[in-house]
Structure formats: C-alpha cells, structure tokens
Amino acid sequence: MWNRRQDWAVFVLAADTTKANPLKxxxxxxxxxxxxxxxxTSSPSGNRVIASFSIxxxxxxSLAGSRINISPAPSSDSTGAALLDGYGEVVGLVAGxxxxxxxxxxxMQLRGQMVLKDGTAVPITFLPTAPPTAAPKSFAEMVNxxxxxxxxxxxxxxxxxxxxxTIDTRGGIPAPIQGGDIYSRxxxxxxxxxxxxxxxxxxxxATIRVYDLDNRLLNKNDLVKPLKLSLGKGExxxxxxxxxxxxxxxxxxxxxxxxxxxxxxxxxxxxxx
Numbered sequence: 615m616w617n618r619r620q621d622w623a624v625f626v627l628a629a630d631t632t633k634a635n636p637l638k639x640x641x642x643x644x645x646x647x648x649x650x651x652x653x654x655t656s657s658p659s660g661n662r663v664i665a666s667f668s669i670x671x672x673x674x675x676s677l678a679g680s681r682i683n684i685s686p687a688p689s690s691d692s693t694g695a696a697l698l699d700g701y702g703e704v705v706g707l708v709a710g711x712x713x714x715x716x717x718x719x720x721x722m723q724l725r726g727q728m729v730l731k732d733g734t735a736v737p738i739t740f741l742p743t744a745p746p747t748a749a750p751k752s753f754a755e756m757v758n759x760x761x762x763x764x765x766x767x768x769x770x771x772x773x774x775x776x777x778x779x780t781i782d783t784r785g786g787i788p789a790p791i792q793g794g795d796i797y798s799r800x801x802x803x804x805x806x807x808x809x810x811x812x813x814x815x816x817x818x819x820a821t822i823r824v825y826d827l828d829n830r831l832l833n834k835n836d837l838v839k840p841l842k843l844s845l846g847k848g849e850x851x852x853x854x855x856x857x858x859x860x861x862x863x864x865x866x867x868x869x870x871x872x873x874x875x876x877x878x879x880x881x882x883x884x885x886x887x
Contacts, residue, residue, distance in 0.1 A: 615746035618761070618828060620679050621709050622736050626750040637696055639738050640703035647671055651684060652698045653708055656691040667697075669705075670732050675712055677827065677866070680737055682706045687733035697735040706735030713866055714827055715763040716882050760829050763868075768876040771816060771845075775808040775871070775879045781854050788854040795883045799864070803856040808871055808879055810853065812845035818874045819843065822855055825868045832867075833857075843873070859885060 616623035645651075649669045657663045671683035684697065688708050697706040711717065712734075756762060778790035779801065790807045797804050806822050819840035824832045845851055853871070862885045871879040 615742065615748065616761075617740070618714050619677055620736055620740050621711070621714070622707060622741055624741065624746055626745075637698070638703045639743070640699050640701070640705045642739055644703075645669055645682070645699055645705050650700055651705065653684075653688055653692050654695045655688055665692075667733075673734065678709075678712045679740065681709060681712075681734035682737055683732045684708075684735055685732040692733075704738050706737050707741075709734045709736045713882060714829070715868060760831075763829055764877055766870075766877045766880050768873040768878040771810055771812050771814070771873075772871075772879050773809045773811045773850075775806075775881065777869070777881055777883055778805045778807050781805050781807065781856075788852050790854075795881065796886065797859050797883060798886050799860045799862065800887075801859045804859050804883070806853070806855045806857060806869060806871065806881075808853040810843070810845060810851045812847055812849050815847050816843055816845040816873075820853065820878075821872045822857070823870045823872055824857070825870065827866055827868075832862075 647669055651667045651669055652664050653667060654662060655665045665688070667684045667686065667688065669682060670685040673681045673683055675681065682697065682705065688695075690710075692708045693710045695708045696704045697708055699705050751759075776790055776793045777795055777797075779792035779794065779797070780790075782789045782791050788807070790805065793807075810816075820843045821837050821840045822833070823837070826832060841853065841855075843851070857869075864885055864887055866882060866884050869881045869883065870877045
C-alpha cells in the first residue's frame with residue numbers, strides 16, 4: 615500500500631524476532647507549533663545520530679496534501695525516518711520531494727510551486743492504522759507497473775539541455791531563446807533542446823517521453839518514430855524538438871530524453887492556463 619502524491623508506503627516485513635517494542639503513534643492533533651521533535655539521521659562522518667528539530671508550522675499543497683514543517687531542514691539521509699515528539703511517539707515521517715522524482719533544484723526552477731526553506735514531514739494520520747488487506751506487491755512488480763521513476767543513467771554524452779519557448783535558427787545552429795520551465799496552454803509550442811557530444815561512438819534511438827506525476831506516459835504515439843542518433847567519438851549534435859503545449863491540462867509534468875532503453879536527460883515543467 616502506498617500513496618505517490620502524499621509520499622508514503624507501507625511494507626510487509628517478516629515477523630520481528632527481536633521482541634523490540636514498536637514505535638507508538640502520537641494521538642491526532644497532539645502536536646503544536648514550537649514543539650521539539652527528533653529524527654534518526656546521519657552525521658557528516660556517516661554515523662547514525664538522533665538530531666533535534668522544531669515543529670515550525672503546517673503547510674497544505676494541492677499535490678501532496680498537508681505537511682508538518684520542521685526546522686532546520688533534515689538531510690536527505692533522513693527521508694522516511696520517523697519524526698518523534700517529546701514522548702517518543704510518531705507524529706509523522708520525514709518527507710521527500712513535493713513533486714515525485716523532483717530534486718530541490720527542480721523545485722527552485724519551478725517558480726509556481728512553493729519552495730520551503732524548512733523540511734516537511736507527512737502526518738502519521740495519513741497512514742492506515744491497520745495492515746493492508748490487499749496482496750502485497752514485490753519491488754519487481756512495482757518496477758514493471760511503472761511505480762518507480764527510473765534514474766538517469768545514460769547522460770554521459772549530453773553536454774547541455776533545457777526547455778525553451780523559442781528556437782533561433784538564424785546562425786545555422788539552433789539556439790534556445792526564452793528558456794524556462796513554466797508554460798501556458800496558450801503557448802503554441804515548447805522546445806526540448808539537448809546538445810550531444812559523444813564521448814564514445816553512438817548508434818542508438820533517441821526518444822522524447824512526457825509523463826504526468828503518476829509516471830504515466832502521455833505521448834506513446836511519438837515513440838513510433840524515434841530519432842536515429844549516429845555519432846562518432848567527439849562528434850556534436852543539437853536536438854531541438856517542438857512539443858504542443860495546449861493538449862496538456864494545468865499541472866506539473868516530466869520530460870525524459872531516452873537513449874535506447876535508458877533515460878539520458880530529465881526536466882520537470884509546469885503548464886498553466
């Protein structure tokens with residue numbers, strides 16, 4: 615059982631033979647702004663330590679739902695750790711990105727999405743109190759069904775990439791103009807602009823894939839005719855492809871450029887009215 619937007623998952627584990635006491639859930643609405651909290655995290659030396667934090671507020675997001683704000687922001691090593699109150703009870707889980715798969719840099723570039731200087735935690739009340747009744751799914755099954763966003767592993771031959779409103783072709787080599795990650799449905803097109811410099815000989819198919827935040831492929835028909843990429847070592851090629859924007863609903867999306875069967879470049883973008 616999991617919720618991609620709220621950023622939590624429940625795992626089925628083997629029976630605990632250590633007889634360790636499970637963490638207790640804190641009562642609903644038992645915390646207040648200004649309360650002390652603690653999280654199991656990592657020190658700069660790599661040791662596991664218990665760090666102190668403060669509950670600094672509460673935020674609501676159309677995509678991720680409610681979040682508990684915690685200050686200072688925990689490191690990424692703490693993602694998924696229990697946020698404990700002063701009684702050692704769980705009030706939440708340290709959250710990851712507000713947009714599935716996006717990094718902090720991605721969020722900063724998406725100016726329409728609030729970027730918090732504090733960290734956030736998913737309220738423990740979001741998680742079910744009873745074990746899930748549905749049959750559990752293995753990680754392999756979740757990968758095959760598209761639940762996980764594949765990492766970018768084929769990007770060694772890409773020097774640069776961005777999205778742009780316009781492409782200037784007057785100099786003979788396409789150049790992006792009015793770059794950005796936020797587009798209106800009234801915009802005629804948006805351009806995917808990628809510069810390839812082959813560090814090794816390349817002979818592969820390149821495809822541009824657009825996904826929604828639930829990792830659903832939206833332009834499957836475009837994959838029928840991939841770009842045939844054939845480059846000798848050190849050779850340079852500019853990829854500049856227009857995509858129609860008015861077919862997208864308002865929201866956040868992800869663009870991947872794939873080289874054969876692996877992502878080589880990734881960008882998140884927002885479409886507004």
